[in-house]
Amino acid sequence: MIHPRVLKECAHQLAYPLFCLFRRSLDEGNIPKDWKSGNVIPVYKKGSRTSVDNYRPVSLTSVICKVMEKLLRKPLLDHMFDNDFISDSQHGFIPGRSCTTQLLEVLDKWTDILDSGGALDVIYLDLAKAFDPVPHRRLLLKLQSYAINGTYLSWISSFLLVHCQRVMVSGTGSKWESVLSGVPQGSVLGPVLFVCYINDMPNTVSSFIYMYADDTKLGRRVATAEDSKKS
Numbered sequence: 001m002i003h004p005r006v007l008k009e010c011a012h013q014l015a016y017p018l019f020c021l022f023r024r025s026l027d028e029g030n031i032p033k034d035w036k037s038g039n040v041i042p043v044y045k046k047g048s049r050t051s052v053d054n055y056r057p058v059s060l061t062s063v064i065c066k067v068m069e070k071l072l073r074k075p076l077l078d079h080m081f082d083n084d085f086i087s088d089s090q091h092g093f094i095p096g097r098s099c100t101t102q103l104l105e106v107l108d109k110w111t112d113i114l115d116s117g118g119a120l121d122v123i124y125l126d127l128a129k130a131f132d133p134v135p136h137r138r139l140l141l142k143l144q145s146y147a148i149n150g151t152y153l154s155w156i157s158s159f160l161l162v163h164c165q166r167v168m169v170s171g172t173g174s175k176w177e178s179v180l181s182g183v184p185q186g187s188v189l190g191p192v193l194f195v196c197y198i199n200d201m202p203n204t205v206s207s208f209i210y211m212y213a214d215d216t217k218l219g220r221r222v223a224t225a226e227d228s229k230k231s
Contacts, residue, residue: 072189
C-alpha cells in the first residue's frame, strides 16, 4: 500500500537494501509472501457494463516485485533468443516485434498468394481468458524443456505457486482466494511466461501461422476442397 513514487524519489537510499533483498530472493529461489498477493482490478473492455464477462481482470501486484521481474525478464528473453527457441511466428511481447510487424508479414503472405492467382483460407483464433487457464506445473515443465533450471526456475515456481488474490471494487476488497492456474495479468514476467507456454503451437500445424500472444491467424493456400480440410 506504499505509492510507487516513494521508490522513485528514494531510489538512491533504497537501491542497496533492494539489491540485498533481490540477491537473497534469487539465491534461495523464493520470494516474500507479500509479493505473492495481488489486488485484481476489473478493467472494462466492451459490451454491457453489468456483465462480469466484459471486464478484464488486471492483477496489481507488489511494485518491488515488478522491479525484480524486470531484472529477470531480459535474461529470460536473451536465453530464448540466443538458443533460437522463440518461434518466428510469435510477435507478442517480444522486443522488436509488435502487432504491426505481425500484420505486415500476414499481408505480405496473403498478397503473394493472391497476386499469383491463388486462393486462401484463413481462420482467426482468440483464446478466451488466455492467461488464466495456464497450468502452473505444465508451464514449469515447458520452461525446463528450454533449459531453464536452477534457482531461476525455483524463483519462477515460487512466483507462480501459492499465489493469492482478491477483487477490489471502489476501495472494497473481497476475501483472499488462492490462484490455482494462470499467469498474473499486469505483471512483468507474466506475458513472457505465457509466450513461452504457447511457443510450440506452430509445430502442431502445417499451415502458415502468425501469432500475437494468443491472437492467431492460421491459413493456407487452397487449390482443392481437400486443401481446406488440412491443418
